[in-house]
Amino acid sequence: MDEAQATILCEGDGSEARLRVRGALTLPALARARAALRGALARPALRAVEFDLAALEGLDTAGAWLIVSERARLERAGVATRLTPPPARLRELLEAxxxxMPEAPPPPPRQGLAQRLAALGRGVESGALGALDALAFLGLTLARxxxxxxxxxxxxxxxxxxHMQQAGLNAVPIVTLMGFLIGVVLAFQGATQLRRFGAEVFVVDLIAISALRELGALxxxxxxxxxxxxxxxxxxxxMKVNEEIDAMRALxxxxxxxxxxxxxxxxxxxLPVLSFLAMIAALAGGLLMSWIELGVSPGMFLERLHAQTDVKHFLVGISKAPVFALIIGVVGxxxxFLVGGSAESVGRRTTASVVIAIFSVIVADALFSVFFAELGI
Structure with a gap:
């Protein structure tokens, strides 16, 4: 049957409409019939629609889908619908x-103050339980x-x-390069600011204290x-996804x-060794940039470093490294071990591992700063 066999007549005006569908409503006529339906129903004041299928001569699943989906769309928009069923030989297909047809998803609930507070409470509870679980895992690791x-x-x-080779030796190039560039940046920015006050020589103190006390280890x-x-x-x-951990427990x-x-x-x-290398590289980068930017010779830089920088700054910085290492190892x-049974879970937990570890390291560094400040170190 061709598209001309499906015709749709619209009767009524105002808030009510009656659609008479005649001929064969099949797949070839679907696009034209859908456009005719949408055009006939494009009334802002429409409140009720009747689908009159009594004169329908032919119907397939595409045509039945069009009638059912248009009724559902109108009812979701608040328009009342009524159906005059087709002849008995076509009614069974329409009902099937x-x-x-899948049910329309329910509208999302409104997020009032109570719902937002409940979501916040669930988030806090989940975070607290996760922290307690991590603390228990830390206890097990220390016990082992x-x-x-x-x-x-x-x-x-x-x-x-x-693991020492993978986590330590293989990380030496990137850690050393990072430390060197940090020293260069500190020297350049410090020189730019201190030159205004004629205090360029204090850039050595800035680089030494920043690199040894904070930035090297952090x-x-x-x-x-x-x-x-x-x-x-x-x-x-x-290993958990591949059930290798279960096999280990079985053994x-x-x-x-x-x-x-x-x-x-x-x-x-x-990590303490890597932190030490980062500190030395930062001092080397600061020395080079001070020589280039300020004309501070390497000998003058080292003399100022020896005279004005106390060894306590190095001890404060290097003492943080074991704590940071334990945090990173335990969190990772x-x-x-929290990975589920899918590859997606591996990616999600890997992302969470990096975020939690970095956040925990920064929090620990802040606590160290308060602690050493209270001790006057």
Missing amino acids: VAAA LGGALLRPRRLRMAALFS LTAIIVAGRSGSAFTAAIGS SLDPIETLALPRALALLLT CHQG
Whole structure:
């Protein structure tokens, strides 16, 4: 049947309309019939519509879908609809299509003050439970570490050295480059500001205190969190998706002692070294830029550094590194154990690992700053 066999007549005006459908409403006539329906129903004051299908001669699933979907659209818009059914031989198809149509999703609930407060409460509760779970995981890791120190044979040295290479040795180039560039930036910006007051020589103090006390350890921890913490989560998460962790438990192997402890201990041993290298590189970058920008010779820079910079700044900075390492290792391994049974969960937990680790490191650094300030160090 061609498109000319389907005709739609619209009767009535104002708030009511009656649509008489004649001929064969099939797939070839679908586009034309849909345009005719939309044009006939484009009335701003429309309140009631009757679909008169008594004269319908032919119908397929496409035509039935058009009638059912247009009725549903009108009813969602608040327009009352009524249907004069087609002949009995076509009625069964129309009813079958209407029964198979998916239900429209309910409108989203309005977010009032009570709903917003409830969502905030659920978020706070979820965060608190997650923090307690991470704290419990930290306790388990420290317990396994104590057991390994009492019985060194239980410590997997091959895994430890492998993770030390991956998390420590392989990170030396990027950490050193980062420290060098931080020193360059500090020297350049410090020189620009201090030159106004004729105090260019104090740029050495600025670089030394900033790099040794704060930026060396903090920025190294942030880089390691994004580089190694995410790798820990992805590796353990992939093992969980492949059910390798369940197989380890079946073999009476402790996953925390086997997987988490070597990674956390590797960071504990390597992050202080990486922080030290970042500090030295920052001083080197500051020295170079001070020489180029201010004319401060390397000898004068080192003399000023030795005379005015106390070793306590270095000790304060390097003392933060083990704490940062423990935070990154525990968060990365904990998020890996929380991975579900899909690859999507691995990606989600890896992202969460980086965000939580960096946030926790910054919070810990702020607490260190308050603590050392109260002690007068």
